[in-house]
Amino acid sequence: MVEMLAYEFMQRSLLAAALVGAVCSVIGVFVVLRGLAFVGAGTAHAAFAGVAFAYLVGLPPLPLAVVFGLVTVWITGVMEEQGRMKLDVSIGILYTATMALAILFIGLMKGYNAEVYGYLFGSVLSVTPEELRAILLLSLIVMGVLLAFSKELYFIAFDQEMAEASGVPARRIFYLLLTLVALTVVVSLKTVGAILVFAMILIPASTAYQLTHSLSRMTAYAVTIGVASAVGGVLLSYVWDLPSGPAIVLLATTLFFLSVLLSPKRLRRVTVG
Amino acid sequence: MTKTIIRFAHATFGFPGVIALQDISLDIAEGEFVGVIGPNGSGKTTLCRAVLGLMEPMGGSLQIFDCACQELRCHHRARIGYLPQKGTLDRNFPITVLEAVMMGRYGALGLFRRPTGRDREIALDALNNVGMQDHRDSALGGLSGGQQQRVFIARALAQQPEVLLLDEPTTGIDITTQHSVVDLIRRLHQDLKLTILLITHDINMIRPHVDRLVLLKTRLYAAGPPDEVLRPDLLRQVYGKDLVITEKDLVIVEDYHHHR
Ligand SMILES: Nc1ncnc2c1ncn2[C@@H]1O[C@H](COP(=O)(O)OP(=O)(O)OP(=O)(O)O)[C@@H](O)[C@H]1O
Numbered sequence: 306m307v308e309m310l311a312y313e314f315m316q317r318s319l320l321a322a323a324l325v326g327a328v329c330s331v332i333g334v335f336v337v338l339r340g341l342a343f344v345g346a347g348t349a350h351a352a353f354a355g356v357a358f359a360y361l362v363g364l365p366p367l368p369l370a371v372v373f374g375l376v377t378v379w380i381t382g383v384m385e386e387q388g389r390m391k392l393d394v395s396i397g398i399l400y401t402a403t404m405a406l407a408i409l410f411i412g413l414m415k416g417y418n419a420e421v422y423g424y425l426f427g428s429v430l431s432v433t434p435e436e437l438r439a440i441l442l443l444s445l446i447v448m449g450v451l452l453a454f455s456k457e458l459y460f461i462a463f464d465q466e467m468a469e470a471s472g473v474p475a476r477r478i479f480y481l482l483l484t485l486v487a488l489t490v491v492v493s494l495k496t497v498g499a500i501l502v503f504a505m506i507l508i509p510a511s512t513a514y515q516l517t518h519s520l521s522r523m524t525a526y527a528v529t530i531g532v533a534s535a536v537g538g539v540l541l542s543y544v545w546d547l548p549s550g551p552a553i554v555l556l557a558t559t560l561f562f563l564s565v566l567l568s569p570k571r572l573r574r575v576t577v578g
Numbered sequence: 579m580t581k582t583i584i585r586f587a588h589a590t591f592g593f594p595g596v597i598a599l600q601d602i603s604l605d606i607a608e609g610e611f612v613g614v615i616g617p618n619g620s621g622k623t624t625l626c627r628a629v630l631g632l633m634e635p636m637g638g639s640l641q642i643f644d645c646a647c648q649e650l651r652c653h654h655r656a657r658i659g660y661l662p663q664k665g666t667l668d669r670n671f672p673i674t675v676l677e678a679v680m681m682g683r684y685g686a687l688g689l690f691r692r693p694t695g696r697d698r699e700i701a702l703d704a705l706n707n708v709g710m711q712d713h714r715d716s717a718l719g720g721l722s723g724g725q726q727q728r729v730f731i732a733r734a735l736a737q738q739p740e741v742l743l744l745d746e747p748t749t750g751i752d753i754t755t756q757h758s759v760v761d762l763i764r765r766l767h768q769d770l771k772l773t774i775l776l777i778t779h780d781i782n783m784i785r786p787h788v789d790r791l792v793l794l795k796t797r798l799y800a801a802g803p804p805d806e807v808l809r810p811d812l813l814r815q816v817y818g819k820d821l822v823i824t825e826k827d828l829v830i831v832e833d834y835h836h837h838r
């Protein structure tokens with residue numbers, strides 16, 4: 306068990322998993338509280354379409370994933386602001402459209418491209434040193450910005466209109482949040498993959514949501530749970546030779562159901578009625 | 579001569595296809611306590627949102643602190659405390675009472691500045707003012723509607739505002755608490771010299787306390803001392819022919835046919 310930590314690839318994947326677990330769960334707190342859960346899923350598919358497009362035309366995948374992700378979240382933001390349609394409907398449309406684009410790009414490629422599928426399902430055990438550096442840089446940026454604007458982000462998550470009315474530049478903060486969601490998705494593509502990143506954003510934050518009545522504590526719990534399931538998942542996947550993405554997500558899901566069973570909120574509802 | 583702090587000049591506000599407020603001219607002086615009344619859909623909430631600079635005038639102008647409402651910046655808004663009309667609060671939202679009140683400090687603090695011990699003191703003081711200091715670490719979602727309303731009043735106070743906009747602060751609150759909320763608002767007006775705009779349907783409760791009443795129904799029907807505004811003919815015009823009579827200083831909503 307201990308000797309595996311001596312492998313360099315193992316150290317890299319554990320570090321990558323821990324970073325992704327932390328970033329996803331912190332941004333997840335704001336995503337869950339602001340009711341943007343499906344934005345994460347939509348963005349992940351858009352970013353994957355960007356990766357597929359990059360392989361098709363022979364460009365670097367990460368920058369294109371960022372571009373595709375950003376365009377999609379910003380469109381989502383405009384649609385939510387205009388409020389013409391329910392957000393779940395407009396995201397549902399974007400989400401499937403970007404997936405269709407991704408499948409189209411893959412279909413246009415000559416032959417089978419295993420690397421593209423690596424972005425769909427994630428492969429944390431094969432993270433290269435360059436990829437780790439990119440993950441580290443993007444994680445630091447996202448975490449730094451989240452920290453700098455945390456009080457405004459909490460306020461718009463609680464009540465965006467009230468935040469605007471009391472002198473917080475709420476619209477700009479909202480777009481900042483959307484931008485950070487897109488960057489987080491791209492950070493996580495290589496490790497957990499486009500399909501499962503959504504789970505990494507939602508599950509630790511929702512687990513923490515079950516456990517506390519305090520905003521600041523919710524964030525602390527979410528990060529702990531996110532990092533623990535990411536690192537634990539990588540170890541499990543190494544020991545039992547499992548695919549890493551599903552191992553991480555299923556571990557997080559187990560913690561989520563445990564928290565539902567043990568939730569003090571649930572107890573409150575039972576006792577108070 | 580007191581200073582005018584809010585000035586509507588032939589101002590019109592609305593939404594696509596709807597005019598909510600039309601040709602409003604009204605000056606509100608610093609330190610004034612103004613009650614706003616009118617039936618549902620008469621534009622009362624719109625009036626608040628306009629003062630906060632959340633809407634652009636479709637005609638005329640609205641000045642707050644000598645600034646056109648469409649140019650109001652964050653630092654202006656931080657000087658206006660706002661209690662929104664009761665919305666729906668997600669009872670499971672993880673936030674404590676003190677955390678919610680501290681949010682009142684965020685606009686005033688501005689970006690990149692963390693709340694300090696001083697901000698916490700201000701927030702605790704505001705909680706004291708509404709009599710909710712014992713609940714500071716409680717889950718906001720676990721409180722009753724009236725208690726939540728007091729917490730939101732405390733949040734508006736934590737802004738240390740110069741102007742207070744209260745949109746139906748006593749709706750859905752029991753009678754004793756209603757009176758303590760009105761007492762609190764009157765105290766704030768007298769002690770802190772706040773300019774207060776209070777929207778309500780409960781005309782009788784605020785009548786003894788306000789300096790002026792404003793009677794709205796898209797247009798401004800009257801603005802003046804309560805006795806001048808609460809005239810049967812005016813009220814009938816606004817609330818409908820059969821429904822309102824005044825009797826011994828009380829406005830009573832009655833079925834007209836009942837008396838015939
Ligand atoms: N977001 C909106 N979009 C479109 N029309 C709106 C919107 N908000 C209000 N209105 C319209 O503006 C008019 C005034 O509404 P407002 O909410 O200001 O009334 P109010 O006096 O506060 O009513 P109430 O006593 O029910 O709170 C109404 O005709 C309403 O239909």
Ligand SMILES: [Mg+2]
Pocket residue numbers: 622623624663745
């Ligand atoms: Mg209203």
